[in-house]
Every structure is written in structure tokens, then in C-alpha cells.
Amino acid sequence: MQQPIRVVVADDHPVILFGAEHALLKFPGIQVVGRARQSTELIKALQTTPCDVLVTDLAMPGGQYGDGLPLIGYLRRNFPNIPIVVLTMLENAALLKRLGELGVIAVVHKSDDLSHIGLAVQHVSRNLEYMSPQVKVALESLRINSGGKNEEVILSKRELEVVRLFVSGMTIKEISEKLNRSIKTISTQKNTAMRKLGLDRDSELFQYAQSNGLLNLSSHAPDEGLAGDAAP
Structure with missing residues (x-):
């Protein structure tokens, strides 16, 4: 019998945390084994609870380890074997590009149907990329606006x-x-x-x-x- 995909879910909004977990429970092969509402709880969960995939909000203020890209970078350095599905309301192409550079291969926009979280978990568990529809639109916009070039956004x-x-x-x-x-x-x-x-x-x-x-x-x-x- 195939082992379930063990998932830790992190979001500072209780409604989204509940919604994400409820959506994941609809996938028979996925098991939610941990929850967190800020980075301190998240790191503790990852240190004490064996899991296969992390689903985390990008903007999750509070906690010892911060949030945003610094937290994602910390997670990638310290838990390199746990693939990450990032939840976000942002559609900024430069941000999405930076997430990719950090090794994130799955991003789900919060305006998309919650079922995409489960689909993303299934994909990253097989080391496959997954971008929800709204994220794909943002990435396509980047490709069109840059003429297909992968340009770095650099502020002076x-x-x-x-x-x-x-x-x-x-x-x-x-x-x-x-x-x-x-x-x-x-x-x-x-x-x-x-x-x-x-x-x-x-x-x-x-x-x-x-x-x-x-x-x-x-x-x-x-x-x-x-x-x-x-x-x-």
C-alpha cells in the first residue's frame, strides 16, 4: 500500500489554514500532520514532525524566523529535502522569479480554487513543478513584457x-x-x-x-x- 504524502500547513490566517487543510483532506493520498500560524511554530513542527511536503503562506509576520523570501531561503537551507508549496496573494513577476531561484517549484495564488493546493502537493512530491492558473498568468505576463528574455530586476x-x-x-x-x-x-x-x-x-x-x-x-x-x- 502506498504511503500517504505527509504535509505540514502554515498560514497566519485561521480561515485559510482551515480551508487549506480541508481542501487537502479531499485528496485520499494526502495526510496533514502539522499546522503552524507563524515561523517559530513552523520550524518547531518541521523539527519534530516527519513530513514530505510543506505548504506555507509567503506573508506570515511574527515568529522568530520572519517571513517572506528570508524565511523561504532559511527553509531551503535547513530543510532542503522538504519541497515547498508557497501560498500567496502577490502576482509580482520579480517575486515569482526569486522564489524559483530559491528552489520553489510550486506556487498557488490564494484567489485560485483551493483544490490547486492538493494538486501542487501531488506534483512536488514527484519533484514536478506546479503553478496555479493566476500564477501562470503573471508568469506569462513577465514573458511577454520581457520579450521572452529572463531579465533581472535590479534597483539602484x-x-x-x-x-x-x-x-x-x-x-x-x-x-x-x-x-x-x-x-x-x-x-x-x-x-x-x-x-x-x-x-x-x-x-x-x-x-x-x-x-x-x-x-x-x-x-x-x-x-x-x-x-x-x-x-x-
């Missing part, structure tokens, strides 16, 4: 500096005074950064910053040495 040092300060809560005027640049220059650098990242609204910039560990220093996962008891 000054653009990144402005973004960090803006998402920390400072106004354009306050940033201008702090950096001794004109308001027009600061506004231009912020808008240029958003255009490069494919973002249209400030709310999207805040989401992107949180998922990429730019919101504050505490959102970065700790060095590997601080969690030396993590399972290989």
Missing part, C-alpha cells in the same frame, strides 16, 4: 534606500529631509523602483517589501547558527 542603491524608508512609514517629504534630496528626486526614485518591480499601488509596494524582508530588520530570518538544531 538609492532606489532601494528610498523604498526601505517609505515602507518603514516615512513620507516623501521626511525622506527628502533625511537624505538631503529634493522631494521631486525622492518621488522619482520611488516611482522608478515601483515601475521596475511592476507595482502600481503603494499597498503592493508594502506587500512586496514585507515578502522580501525589506519592511524591517526583524523580518529577516536569523543566521543558520542560531538554529543549529534544525533538521538537515
Whole structure:
């Protein structure tokens, strides 16, 4: 008899956590063996509960290990044999590209039907890629807009500096005074950064910053040495 695929599910929203687990239970070959609502609970679950696949939200603030890309990187370094299915509301092509670079081969958009979580688990358990429909649309948009080229999104040092300060809560005027640049220059650098990242609204910039560990220093996962008891 084939062994079930053991899954740990992590999301800071109880409704989504319940919905994801309920959706997975509809797949006979999948068994939910652990749950977590922030990164500390997640790492503890992975250290103590044998599992085959991790399903985790990307933006999951709170906890010792942060969230977003820093957490994904930490998971890939410390639990390299556990494939990850990422849940997200973001459609930013640069973010999706970075997830791929970190070794994530399955991404499910939260606006898609929850059944895609189970399909993604089945795929990654066989080392196969899976992208839900909304994620495929975002990736196709990247391919079309870049003319088929795999272009790296790079912010200049000054653009990144402005973004960090803006998402920390400072106004354009306050940033201008702090950096001794004109308001027009600061506004231009912020808008240029958003255009490069494919973002249209400030709310999207805040989401992107949180998922990429730019919101504050505490959102970065700790060095590997601080969690030396993590399972290989």
C-alpha cells in the first residue's frame, strides 16, 4: 500500500489554514500532520514532525524566523529535502522569479480554487513543478513584457534606500529631509523602483517589501547558527 504524502500547513490566517487543510483532506493520498500560524511554530513542527511536503503562506509576520523570501531561503537551507508549496496573494513577476531561484517549484495564488493546493502537493512530491492558473498568468505576463528574455530586476542603491524608508512609514517629504534630496528626486526614485518591480499601488509596494524582508530588520530570518538544531 502506498504511503500517504505527509504535509505540514502554515498560514497566519485561521480561515485559510482551515480551508487549506480541508481542501487537502479531499485528496485520499494526502495526510496533514502539522499546522503552524507563524515561523517559530513552523520550524518547531518541521523539527519534530516527519513530513514530505510543506505548504506555507509567503506573508506570515511574527515568529522568530520572519517571513517572506528570508524565511523561504532559511527553509531551503535547513530543510532542503522538504519541497515547498508557497501560498500567496502577490502576482509580482520579480517575486515569482526569486522564489524559483530559491528552489520553489510550486506556487498557488490564494484567489485560485483551493483544490490547486492538493494538486501542487501531488506534483512536488514527484519533484514536478506546479503553478496555479493566476500564477501562470503573471508568469506569462513577465514573458511577454520581457520579450521572452529572463531579465533581472535590479534597483539602484538609492532606489532601494528610498523604498526601505517609505515602507518603514516615512513620507516623501521626511525622506527628502533625511537624505538631503529634493522631494521631486525622492518621488522619482520611488516611482522608478515601483515601475521596475511592476507595482502600481503603494499597498503592493508594502506587500512586496514585507515578502522580501525589506519592511524591517526583524523580518529577516536569523543566521543558520542560531538554529543549529534544525533538521538537515
